[in-house]
Amino acid sequence: MSRNTNEFCTTTLARVLELLAVPQMLCRRRSCRRMGRCRRYFPSNGEPCCMRNLNAEQRALVEAIHNKTSMIIYFGRAKTELYASEWSDMRDLEDAAVEVARCVCPDWSRKTFNAFLRARAKAPPPEFEGDMVVPPALLRPRP
Numbered sequence: 031m032s033r034n035t036n037e038f039c040t041t042t043l044a045r046v047l048e049l050l051a052v053p054q055m056l057c058r059r060r061s062c063r064r065m066g067r068c069r070r071y072f073p074s075n076g077e078p079c080c081m082r083n084l085n086a087e088q089r090a091l092v093e094a095i096h097n098k099t100s101m102i103i104y105f106g107r108a109k110t111e112l113y114a115s116e117w118s119d120m121r122d123l124e125d126a127a128v129e130v131a132r133c134v135c136p137d138w139s140r141k142t143f144n145a146f147l148r149a150r151a152k153a154p155p156p157e158f159e160g161d162m163v164v165p166p167a168l169l170r171p172r173p
């Protein structure tokens with residue numbers, strides 16, 4: 031991550047890494063493997079130390095979940111977007127981000143976040159397999 035991260039980003043990234051079991055499965059640091067948590071970060075940019083064990087593809091996945099988590103925390107409150115994609119791959123990513131958001135949601139927005147979770151739970155399961163290639167509206171028969 032080239033930009034400087036704040037404390038919220040450091041915490042969110044650490045929770046994403048833990049969700050993906052990076053401290054246990056990939057990190058070379060013994061304390062990470064034993065505790066299953068990433069507690070150290072680089073003071074220069076706030077990046078959790080476990081991030082250094084990832085290749086470019088793994089790093090992109092972590093950052094995608096992190097970005098989606100931030101969107102859920104900040105925009106999920108409006109309840110205009112449920113982050114429940116019709117595409118199964120995107121839904122998997124959104125489900126992971128919701129689990130991270132559940133851990134990092136600030137107390138002051140817990141009530142609205144819980145309302146978001148209840149609304150999201152009513153969303154239908156993904157309609158399409160895989161990742162979005164063509165917008166779903168174009169696949170539906172037109173009247």
Ligand SMILES: [Zn+2]
Nearest residue numbers: 057059062080
């Ligand atoms: Zn580590």
